[in-house]
Amino acid sequence: MLMFTRALAERLAGTRVTANAVDPGIVRTRMMRRAPGAFRVLAYLSLPVSVSPARGAVTSVYLASSPDVAGVSGRLFARSRPIATRNAFDTAENRARLWDISVEAVHDVVAGAARRAG
Numbered sequence: 001m002l003m004f005t006r007a008l009a010e011r012l013a014g015t016r017v018t019a020n021a022v023d024p025g026i027v028r029t030r031m032m033r034r035a036p037g038a039f040r041v042l043a044y045l046s047l048p049v050s051v052s053p054a055r056g057a058v059t060s061v062y063l064a065s066s067p068d069v070a071g072v073s074g075r076l077f078a079r080s081r082p083i084a085t086r087n088a089f090d091t092a093e094n095r096a097r098l099w100d101i102s103v104e105a106v107h108d109v110v111a112g113a114a115r116r117a118g
Contacts, residue, residue, distance in 0.1 A: 002076050002085055004102065007095040009074030018073035020063050025049075025078070027056035 001021050008019040026032075028050040032043045062080040063069055075082045 002087070003090050003095050003098050005076070006074040006090065007099040010095070011099075012073060018063075018069075018071070020069075020073060021076045022059050022063065023076060023078040023083070024056035024059060025051050027051055027053055029053060 005019050005021040012019055026046045026049055028047065032046075032050070034040070035043045059077050059080050063077060072082070076085055077083065
């Protein structure tokens with residue numbers, strides 16, 4: 001996810017648009033409580049450390065509205081703070097390849113949907 005976010009941020013450089021990734025934590029949602037099988041067990045085990053949907057949205061709202069991060073792009077945030085990340089695979093070449101693969105995949109999905117729609 002972060003490699004794609006950084007690739008998007010690179011493409012948006014020089015504009016007023018930013019792209020960041022958000023880790024909201026474990027959010028108590030209806031989907032979480034209605035998960036099937038083993039996922040439901042994991043969901044219930046995580047309830048003591050989960051946060052409300054409102055709390056889970058705080059960092060997203062912060063990134064969308066705070067002038068403090070108006071020019072920040074290509075970063076990962078949790079609890080309204082940037083998180084340092086390290087990934088040996090996160091190189092400019094790999095980000096470009098991921099972008100190209102993603103564009104191809106979206107194109108294939110859109111083309112398939114268009115064919116089915118007639």
